[in-house]
Every structure is written in structure tokens, then in C-alpha cells.
Amino acid sequence: MVERKLLQIIGGVTVGALVVVAIVVPCVLLIPEDEPAVEPTTEPTEPPSGDDRPTYTFDDLMGNDYGYSSLYPTWDKTDTTNTHFITRNSAGDIVKRAYTKPDTDVDTLITGTDDLKTSSYAVSADNQFIYYRRNAKQVWRHSYTADFAIYRMSGGAGERVDDKIVGFPMDGMIHHLEWSPTGHALAIVYGWNLWVVKDLEAATPSLYQVTDDGEQNKIYNAIPDWVYEEEMIGSNNVLHWSPDSEQIAFLRTDDTNTPIVEFSMYNEAQYPETVRIAYPKAGTSNPTVTLHAYNLGDDSIKEITIPTWPDTSANPNAILREYYFSRFTWLDENTCMPTWTDRPQTYSVGTACVRDTTSLEWTCTYIEPSTESVTNGWVGSFGPFDIVWMDANTHFTIYARANDVDPTDGRWQIAKVSWSSSSKTWLTKTNFDIVGLYWYDAVNDYLYFEAAAPLPRHRNVYRVKSSAVNDEAPECMSCPLNKDYVDRCGWITTRFNLDGSVAIMNCRGYREPMTAYYTISGGVWSDKATVLYDNQELVDKAAAIKWPRKIYGTFNSTKYSEKPLNYEMYVPADFDNSGNTKYPLLIEVYAGPEFQTVTDVWTRGWSSTHMVSDKNVVVASVDGRNSAFEGYKFMRQAYKQLGQHEPEDQTDFAAWLASQPYIDETLVGLWGWSYGGYTTTHTLGYDAGNTFKCGIAVAPLADWRFYDSMYAERYMGRPQDNDDAYTKASMITAHDLNNFKNVEYTLIHGTADDNVHFQSAAEMEKALVEADVDFDTFFYADQAHSINAGNANKHIYRQLTSRMSHCLERCGTPYPGGC
Incomplete structure (x- = not known):
């Protein structure tokens, strides 16, 4: 779903490229704190006297002054010493460097030009060619359309070759380019079809069209449709080069019978544009998929079939008719292994596929040990x-x-x-x-x-x-x-x-x-690790700021007795737990199944850094039932009953923490984004103002019937098979909406959210209005799920700051300018 990966909201700063090394990342310093066994120590701590260091301000949150270096090398495949990687230097040149001296250029492959310095890029396996991705336009979370420029790296600025390829797309609508693992053949996805260029070294390279039936919202070749991209593939492509670069395995997705979602994009035009997306919601018709292998040698396409395998549902003798493609890997040019799951995602199978070297036909065999079957949960983690x-x-x-x-x-x-x-x-x-x-x-x-x-x-x-x-x-x-x-x-x-x-x-x-x-x-x-980046400059800069301290602990829940719940707590630099100072408490929540909030990860999140340092509040999170990495019984507590345990665990934790002597129990807030917004809303409806004074929900899902089939059914089954649980999971029908009259509730959503549709905000708003509940709502026109295009990211975090600061009595007005 909804931020299915482990993501930290860091003030909207996004770093992305096709090749990533020596990244400078915004961050926040966490002063070490002893870890309590069960709960924070109640023995007084003396806050530093006369601490006049500045706080971490909103401008700091939005800026890039607190960065650090790291190394994620793209290794040079032509280097026989296995010590060099390829990167781009500050002048825009594509260069080689040794991992032992990651900031020193060893060789220059191609010099940078002004119009390419900010473009993403990728170098061919033999270092003879490079492509630059330009003018990229985001489509969904991972996908985009863009222009690409291809150069032969012949020294200096190189020689441009894409304009020599007859028919090479120049309209900014290429979906994906990918170099072969050897040499410099190029796979291209354009117009929802797969194309290849085999002979870039030729005076006039040829562009070969592999498929010709691609069509938006109908047929997707080598790229995923919406649900596969978001929930299973986690990428903008579904193509896999064979190790010898002679074949391309690709997925064909048929959305002909998939229902369509529509919403408006305003874009300052006289008439709004209608966006249409093939989007299967829970219990509706799914896309169908087939797997194929294209042979570059003879231009043939062979299907890699899924073998007949048993249905593990009500009729064990039936043949499975609905399934998902999940994973794919090559062993060699004649052997591969795709992995499939059934629609409920309680059963998966990796199939052994072998190609006949004469006919080039593929035969796939069902092998029992390569299966996984789960009776009270789902297979794998977001898939096998x-x-x-x-x-x-x-x-x-x-x-x-x-x-x-x-x-x-x-x-x-x-x-x-x-x-x-x-x-x-x-x-x-x-x-x-x-x-x-x-x-x-x-x-x-x-x-x-x-x-x-x-x-x-x-x-x-x-x-x-x-x-x-x-x-x-x-x-x-x-x-x-x-x-x-x-x-x-x-x-x-x-x-x-x-x-x-x-x-x-x-x-x-x-x-x-x-x-x-x-x-x-x-x-x-080696006995010891050699340090490449100690980031001492960051350490020194952070020491001059009132950075939060971080405390880990465990909490004994009154709602779940089988194990303590892990939590983390961010406190001000001069934190005094004696009770002489009473701090407001802000709970940051996600709580989705398979998620983990409590991590040993550096962060500069809005709540955990800015609110703690600048507004002098305590921010805490707990990994309640549904969380991963604590055994699958704990994680599968959510199975077929989303939305029922989350509000209990969050309320129980907040009430316990609010009872500590250093917390002002009258000033407790809650906030979350996506599944966190869903949990925030559920929790406020459940708690009815007994614990929480206010809550902010960004992009929450109102009802799982509105969400995609692959995610919703993984955890809830189909609505027609689990209707009561869907009703209990709905933000609208789970609780008495009159409970929202006892809290300050803010609902924020983007109108162009392709993930959690604006429909959820609209339905929740209608229900609250009908119940005569006063609440605060804020929409962002033409913004998707992350609300980060243009100035929107800065704007939404300013809204969050002002509204939550008002609730926690850190400013006089809930609107910007009063804080």
C-alpha cells in the first residue's frame, strides 16, 4: 500500500538517480541514551544549564545544511581488479573512482555538458555508451516518461547516437531504457511496447519493435500496470535480460477487463483533464498476466507458461485460475525461475523453467519444495x-x-x-x-x-x-x-x-x-573495517544545535499480553524527566501490516526533529500488533481484521506514556500519513477524546473496498467473503462519528492521489458533515499521494507545524503565521 516500504518522511527532500554514489543526505543527530528494560527511567535528570544553542527550525527542516556522505557504488563491469566504480563528479563528468578513495577521479569516461549535468544516467556494461534521462515526468510512484539522449563515449563530450537511430522516440514519452548485462544492446519500453536496439555501433543503428499491442489501460508490455507497480514489482519495469544478453524475459499485463478509476487534473486549463487508470479494487476483476521470452538472435517470442498447480482453497482438487506474477530470476540462457502466487496470496510456487535448445520452447515444471502455503496469513513479505x-x-x-x-x-x-x-x-x-x-x-x-x-x-x-x-x-x-x-x-x-x-x-x-x-x-x-566517511563535519554541526535525544524501550500493553511492545521516544536536548517540566506528547503512527517504526535509523523527520527541538514536545512511536520482524504470529494479528487492533494499541500506549510524570496528559496529539492517517482517524474515533486532544490524518484510506485488490485482499480477503470485517475496518462505519466531536480532527488529501483516491477524503467528509461534526479539512489540488510537487511539500509541513503546535499549545493560532 500506502508507503509499503520502510520510509522516513524527511521534510520532503528526495534524492534519486540511476547511478547513486557518495550521496549527501539530510539528517538529524540523536544523542545516545541508555535503553530502559521496560519503561523510561523516572529518576530525575538534570537538564543542561544555560543552554543557548539554537533549535532545529522549520527552515532547517526544509533546507540541506545537515547532510552526510555515503557510498552505494555502481561497480565498473570492465574492471578486472574489481576495485572501481562509475559515478559523476561535481563538474558533471562521468568518471571512474576507486572505492578506497571514493572522492578522487581515476579516469574520465565522458565530460559533462551544461544540459546534461542534472540528468540521470546509466553506462553500458562495456563502458562504450551512456544514456542520459532528461525531462522526466512522474507517472506513479516508480514510473515516469522522459526523453533520452544516447552517446558513444569516445573521449571528450562523446558522440551523440540516438539521433542516428531511425524511429527513435523524441516525444518525451519513453517509459524505460535498460542496458544489456554484457555489451551495449538496449531494451526500450515506449508506447507500452517493448523495443530493442542491437547495433548501436553501426553507422545507422536499427530500432526493432518486439511487441505491437501495447495500449494505455489495456495492454502493458515489459512495464507494470498500476497495481503491479505499487504492490508487487516495486519498479517501473518488468523486463529481465538473460545473463548472455541474448534474451529478454518480460511480463505482458492485460487490463482489458480491469475497472477504471477517473479523477480530474486542473492544470490551469479552461477545462480539467480527466485522468483514467486501470485500477482493480478489492473484489473486482484483476488484470491477467503472461510471461514471455524474446530472443534477439531470431526475433522469436516464446511464452514461459505457468504449469497447472493445485488450488489450496476450498476445493483442493480444483485448478487455480487466478494468480499473480511475483518474481523472476535467470540461472543461465536456458534456465529460469518465475515465482507466482494465487489471488488470496496464501500460496506461492517457484516454477523450474527449461528451454529446449533446438525448438527454443520453454517447459515449466511444478516442484513441490519450491512452494509455500500459509493458512492464517499470507506468503512472504509483500510477496514471496x-x-x-x-x-x-x-x-x-x-x-x-x-x-x-x-x-x-x-x-x-x-x-x-x-x-x-x-x-x-x-x-x-x-x-x-x-x-x-x-x-x-x-x-x-x-x-x-x-x-x-x-x-x-x-x-x-x-x-x-x-x-x-x-x-x-x-x-x-x-x-x-x-x-x-x-x-x-x-x-x-x-x-x-x-x-x-x-x-x-x-x-x-x-x-x-x-x-x-x-x-x-x-x-x-579483514579484522577491522576501514572508515571511508566519518562525517565529522556533521557531528560538529549537530553539536551546535539542540538536537533531540532518542530513547528505546518496551511497553506492557493491557490489550495484548503475549509480549511487550517496542517503542522509541524523541525528547528535547535538555529533557527533564523529574516532573518539574511537563511536555506535550505527540504520537507519530503508521501501524500498517508488515511495517516497522522502531528502527536504528538516522532521521530528520518533521515530528521527531523539528517539533521536538523547536516546539519542545516529546514525540513517540510504538510497534503494535501487525508489525514485522518480531515473529509472524505477532505480525499476522491483523489478518482479516485491519483497523481493529491498531487503535487499541496506539491509545493504550499513548495513555501509558501520558501518565509519566514528565508528560502533560491534557496535551496529547496524534498524526500519520497514508496508513498512518488511516490509523490516526480510527484511533480518534475509538478514543473519543479520552486520551487524545487532536489528530491530523494525511491521505487516509476510508474503506478497504476503495483500495486495490492486491493489497487489500492480501490482508483482508475479498469483501464478498469478509464483509463484516470490511465494515469494521472502515473509518466511517467502525466507530460512532459523534466521538469526533470530542477531538480536533484535521483531514488532508491530494485531489490527484492515484494511490489512496480522493474518494476516501470525500466520503469521510460527507459522513462527518452528516453527523454534524466540526473538523478541519485541507486539500491539495493536482497533488498525488506524497504531496510534494512544486511548493506543496513545504506548504503541507507548514500546515502540520501550525495546526499541531496550536493543539499542543505551542502557538496561539492553528494557521501559519501564528507560531
Whole structure:
């Protein structure tokens, strides 16, 4: 849904490019605090005397003065030393650099020009060509249309070649370009069709059209339609080059029978434009998909069929007729593995697909160990997990594994699946969740993976032998970093180089981020990591500001007794918990299924930094039922009953925290965006003003019947099968709307939200008006779900600041200018 990934709202600053290195990111410093076992200590702390440091202002939030460097290298595939990556320098040149000196140019591939310096780019695998993406226009969350300029990198400014390709699109409507993994063939998606350029080195390169039936809201070739992009693929394309660059596997999505959503774009025209999107809502007709492989050698297209596999619903002997494409991976040019799920997403299967080298036809086989079946939840995490190949007959993946004591509970663990013997072996049996696979070192027999460990709020790199069975304590390779750099490397994102001899570690917090690397030889890691970026300048700048302190803890809920709930709390730099100072409390909430709020991640969020530092409030979040990485029984509490536990957990936590001596229990606010806005609204309706004084909901979903089938049905089933739960999950029908008369409620929404449609705000507004409830509402014309086009991002955060500051008695008026 709705911010399905782990996103931090950081004042609207978005950094994006096709090639990303040495990023400077806005951030916020969190002063370390001892972690309490159950609740914040009530022993008095003496606030610093005479602290006249400035606060973190609204202008600071909107600016870029507090940045840091990190390294996410795009490795040079032509480099036999596996030490260089490709990036762009400050002059706009595309250059090579060594990871050991990531700010020093080693070689220049092409010099920058004024009109290309701000364009995204990608270099071909052989470093002979480059394309620049220009004038990109956002379509949905990941998709765009744009112009592309292609250059031969022959020294200096290079030689432009796209204007030599007969028929190359020049109208700004290209959806996607992608280089082949070897050489410099180019896949193009234009007009919802797949095209290729095979001979860029020719005097007049040719453009070949692979498909010809593409049409908006009807047929999508090699790019996803709306629901696949948002809920399953998480990308702007569904094409996969084979390792030898001789084939392209692509998805064809048929939306012919998918219902259409329409809304207006105003755009200062005399008549509004009507936007139409094929959008399957819960219980309605879904798109149908087929998978194909295009052969560049003979221009043939072969279908990679889904085999007949059993329906695990009411009739176990029936044939499954509705399914979703989920994942795809090549082993070699003749072997691949697509993964599919049924429509309820309680069953998934990875199919073994082999190509006949003579006929070039594909045959796909159902292999039982490559399936996952769940009876009281859903498979994977927002879909099945990806796989990593061990050899031609064996792959690794992640499945939910029941624990020995309680078969209804368990963790995500690594399974080794053998095609030849049709068997599955569990490599791991840990007490933490494994969340992703990196790569397999076949020479030294190590599978590297990422885990939410040693605590759920952490991320670290581990490894395990392929011969392991039920390994309860796999080796943590990155854990020493957090011992050497206390509280800076609790959450690590890792990038291995092409031969696995280097691991770049980007430590993302919870204190000041930093970047280091390990060298690896024969499976042996260097004793110590070498620091690339210590970001000392940030440390010094942050020390001059009243940055928040961060406290982690656990809370014993009165609504859920099986385990304590994890929370995090941001407090002012001069925080006094003795009770001599009473602070307003602001709860920031998301609470969607599979989400996690409590993390060891650096942040400069609006509430957690600006409101804490400048408005002197306490901001807190709790991971209630539905949250991930604490065992799937806890996560699946939400199954088929969204909206029912979230308000209980948020209210219980807020009431408990408000009872602490340092909180003013009369000044408690709540806010959230997307699913967080949905939870905010539900919580206010549930609480009826007993705990919360006010709440702000941005882009909330009113009713799951209004949302897309892939997300809504994953957690709720179809409305026709679970009608009562849908009614209880609706913001409009779940609670007595008269309860909103006891709180200050603000509803904010963009009119062009393609994700959570403006319909939700309109229906909620109608219901509140009919119930004679006074409330505050604010709409943003032509703004999508993120409300960040033009000046809208700055504007909405100013509204949030003024309205919440008024509620928490930090200014005299709820409108900008009074604070």
C-alpha cells in the first residue's frame, strides 16, 4: 500500500538517480541514551544549564545544511581488479573512482555538458555508451516518461547516437531504457511496447519493435500496470535480460477487463483533464498476466507458461485460475525461475523453467519444495522472497518456518531447495527474522544474508554454509562495527563488489551515519573495517544545535499480553524527566501490516526533529500488533481484521506514556500519513477524546473496498467473503462519528492521489458533515499521494507545524503565521 516500504518522511527532500554514489543526505543527530528494560527511567535528570544553542527550525527542516556522505557504488563491469566504480563528479563528468578513495577521479569516461549535468544516467556494461534521462515526468510512484539522449563515449563530450537511430522516440514519452548485462544492446519500453536496439555501433543503428499491442489501460508490455507497480514489482519495469544478453524475459499485463478509476487534473486549463487508470479494487476483476521470452538472435517470442498447480482453497482438487506474477530470476540462457502466487496470496510456487535448445520452447515444471502455503496469513513479505542460485539444480530462498513450541508462530528462515531431488532443507533456525539474501560465495561456500538482528530494530550481515542444517547462530559479519562505533552502526546497508572481495558498509544510525568497508579474501574478512566517511563535519554541526535525544524501550500493553511492545521516544536536548517540566506528547503512527517504526535509523523527520527541538514536545512511536520482524504470529494479528487492533494499541500506549510524570496528559496529539492517517482517524474515533486532544490524518484510506485488490485482499480477503470485517475496518462505519466531536480532527488529501483516491477524503467528509461534526479539512489540488510537487511539500509541513503546535499549545493560532 500506502508507503509499503520502510520510509522516513524527511521534510520532503528526495534524492534519486540511476547511478547513486557518495550521496549527501539530510539528517538529524540523536544523542545516545541508555535503553530502559521496560519503561523510561523516572529518576530525575538534570537538564543542561544555560543552554543557548539554537533549535532545529522549520527552515532547517526544509533546507540541506545537515547532510552526510555515503557510498552505494555502481561497480565498473570492465574492471578486472574489481576495485572501481562509475559515478559523476561535481563538474558533471562521468568518471571512474576507486572505492578506497571514493572522492578522487581515476579516469574520465565522458565530460559533462551544461544540459546534461542534472540528468540521470546509466553506462553500458562495456563502458562504450551512456544514456542520459532528461525531462522526466512522474507517472506513479516508480514510473515516469522522459526523453533520452544516447552517446558513444569516445573521449571528450562523446558522440551523440540516438539521433542516428531511425524511429527513435523524441516525444518525451519513453517509459524505460535498460542496458544489456554484457555489451551495449538496449531494451526500450515506449508506447507500452517493448523495443530493442542491437547495433548501436553501426553507422545507422536499427530500432526493432518486439511487441505491437501495447495500449494505455489495456495492454502493458515489459512495464507494470498500476497495481503491479505499487504492490508487487516495486519498479517501473518488468523486463529481465538473460545473463548472455541474448534474451529478454518480460511480463505482458492485460487490463482489458480491469475497472477504471477517473479523477480530474486542473492544470490551469479552461477545462480539467480527466485522468483514467486501470485500477482493480478489492473484489473486482484483476488484470491477467503472461510471461514471455524474446530472443534477439531470431526475433522469436516464446511464452514461459505457468504449469497447472493445485488450488489450496476450498476445493483442493480444483485448478487455480487466478494468480499473480511475483518474481523472476535467470540461472543461465536456458534456465529460469518465475515465482507466482494465487489471488488470496496464501500460496506461492517457484516454477523450474527449461528451454529446449533446438525448438527454443520453454517447459515449466511444478516442484513441490519450491512452494509455500500459509493458512492464517499470507506468503512472504509483500510477496514471496527473491531467490539466490547455488548451482543449476539448487537455490536458496526465505520461507516462514514454524517454531517448535508454538506452531502458530515462527520466523522467516533460509531454505535450500533442490530441483533434482525435489527436497527442501532448512539452513537456519534462528530466533530472529531473516529479511533478504545477498549472494552465494561458491568458492568458499558461504551464503550471505541480511537479518533483523540481534534486535528487531537492527539490520546486520550474516553468513551460513550451504551444508548447514538448523543453524541457530549463524556468523554475524557486520556486528563488530556497532561495537567499534557505538550506536552508529545498528542499521547497516551493505554493497558487495562484483567478485565479493569487498563489502561496503553504510551505517545508517541511530546516531551519525558513517561508511566503512571490509576486504574479504578466501572467505576471511579483514579484522577491522576501514572508515571511508566519518562525517565529522556533521557531528560538529549537530553539536551546535539542540538536537533531540532518542530513547528505546518496551511497553506492557493491557490489550495484548503475549509480549511487550517496542517503542522509541524523541525528547528535547535538555529533557527533564523529574516532573518539574511537563511536555506535550505527540504520537507519530503508521501501524500498517508488515511495517516497522522502531528502527536504528538516522532521521530528520518533521515530528521527531523539528517539533521536538523547536516546539519542545516529546514525540513517540510504538510497534503494535501487525508489525514485522518480531515473529509472524505477532505480525499476522491483523489478518482479516485491519483497523481493529491498531487503535487499541496506539491509545493504550499513548495513555501509558501520558501518565509519566514528565508528560502533560491534557496535551496529547496524534498524526500519520497514508496508513498512518488511516490509523490516526480510527484511533480518534475509538478514543473519543479520552486520551487524545487532536489528530491530523494525511491521505487516509476510508474503506478497504476503495483500495486495490492486491493489497487489500492480501490482508483482508475479498469483501464478498469478509464483509463484516470490511465494515469494521472502515473509518466511517467502525466507530460512532459523534466521538469526533470530542477531538480536533484535521483531514488532508491530494485531489490527484492515484494511490489512496480522493474518494476516501470525500466520503469521510460527507459522513462527518452528516453527523454534524466540526473538523478541519485541507486539500491539495493536482497533488498525488506524497504531496510534494512544486511548493506543496513545504506548504503541507507548514500546515502540520501550525495546526499541531496550536493543539499542543505551542502557538496561539492553528494557521501559519501564528507560531
